[in-house]
Amino acid sequence: MGDFMILKLAELEEAEVRQAAGVFVEGFYDSLRVIAADAGKLARALEHALVKEQFFVALEEGRVLGIFGYSVGQKRPFRFDLAVLRRELGWLRGTLFYHLVRHELEKPLNLTKHQCYFEAVATAKEARGRGVASQLNNELVTRLGYADYFLEVVDTNVNAIRLYEKLGYVEFRRKPQRWFRKQAGFNARIYMRWMPVKDNLGG
Numbered sequence: 369m370g371d372f373m374i375l376k377l378a379e380l381e382e383a384e385v386r387q388a389a390g391v392f393v394e395g396f397y398d399s400l401r402v403i404a405a406d407a408g409k410l411a412r413a414l415e416h417a418l419v420k421e422q423f424f425v426a427l428e429e430g431r432v433l434g435i436f437g438y439s440v441g442q443k444r445p446f447r448f449d450l451a452v453l454r455r456e457l458g459w460l461r462g463t464l465f466y467h468l469v470r471h472e473l474e475k476p477l478n479l480t481k482h483q484c485y486f487e488a489v490a491t492a493k494e495a496r497g498r499g500v501a502s503q504l505n506n507e508l509v510t511r512l513g514y515a516d517y518f519l520e521v522v523d524t525n526v527n528a529i530r531l532y533e534k535l536g537y538v539e540f541r542r543k544p545q546r547w548f549r550k551q552a553g554f555n556a557r558i559y560m561r562w563m564p565v566k567d568n569l570g571g
Contacts, residue, residue: 372500373427374507377435378420380427387432388425389415395435395490398553403465404457413456413465417448423488424508426500434500436508437488441481444473445488484514489528501528505535517562522554529558537562 377388389411393400397407404410418437422445426434437445448469454462477485486508491500509517519537521528537560544556 372433372503374424374504375427376421377418377423377425380420380425380432384425384427384430384432385418385420386411386415388423388435389418391432391435391490391492392418392488394493396488403461409456413453413462416452417446419443419445419447424504424511426495426504428495432492433495433498434491434504435488436486436501436504438508438512439477439479439485439487440483440512440514441479446473448473480516482515484512484517486517486519489519501531502535515563519560521558521560523556523558524554529560532560532562535562 377385380388390407393407393410393414397410400410404413422437422439422443424436424438425432439445446469448466450462450466453466456462457465479485486505489501489504517537519532521532523529523542539558540561541559542556543559545554549555
């Protein structure tokens with residue numbers, strides 16, 4: 369496992385925030401490419417939407433190796449601006465993307481004050497296999513100190529599922545993807561839960 373700096377996105381420079389957007393696009397490209405095939409264009413379109421206080425990153429010598437977004441209460445890690453999306457993606461694609469993501473983000477998570485939902489988890493391709501996601505997960509659990517953690521992963525992401533299982537997450541729900549499975553690149557969303565013991569939280 370590597371020894372990376374774990375920082376909030378809010379602590380980084382603009383160039384590093386841009387890298388973080390690129391890592392997100394790289395990690396979710398199979399789903400995002402239906403909007404635009406150009407990864408650089410997607411990163412420019414989404415950079416503004418990252419809520420910097422709701423993201424942590426793994427940083428090594430100025431390179432962003434991984435990102436972890438989280439939601440608590442009503443705070444989500446994304447906030448989209450329709451005008452920016454239209455400018456970067458074009459009027460039609462930008463409008464379509466905005467309404468799709470707004471619908472998703474407006475769904476209530478129904479979290480209690482003791483619960484935290486991890487999302488937008490991604491590791492840069494060149495850093496995979498180095499324990500980046502594991503270290504981010506463990507660091508966030510220690511820093512945030514919630515009693516109950518949730519995350520979502522698609523069924524085709526077998527490597528991520530195995531990783532989360534090793535970290536102690538257990539599947540508790542599976543939601544089939546009803547429409548456009550081929551375009552989305554997965555058949556179902558898997559929801560996993562981890563309730564760390566007190567010692568893991570330093571208490």
